[in-house]
Amino acid sequence: MKEMGYKFKHEQSLPDQRSQASGRPHCDPTGLNRLFDEWMQGDETEQRETFETLRQSLDQDRRAGYKLFPQA
Numbered sequence: 001m002k003e004m005g006y007k008f009k010h011e012q013s014l015p016d017q018r019s020q021a022s023g024r025p026h027c028d029p030t031g032l033n034r035l036f037d038e039w040m041q042g043d044e045t046e047q048r049e050t051f052e053t054l055r056q057s058l059d060q061d062r063r064a065g066y067k068l069f070p071q072a
Contacts, residue, residue: 055069062068 057067059067
């Protein structure tokens, strides 16, 4: 049977992922180092308050025996 030129929606050709893997953008290690340094120099008080809010949010709907951050 001769194949028609029609393709179903789910049969559309996708870009070859192997060619994309080799064409990754160049990363500047010095720029990454600067970014990590900026993150590490954050306000310690703000980080503690943010973590406390996050901890409470994650544990608020969990049963007592299933808390991610159980109180000592």
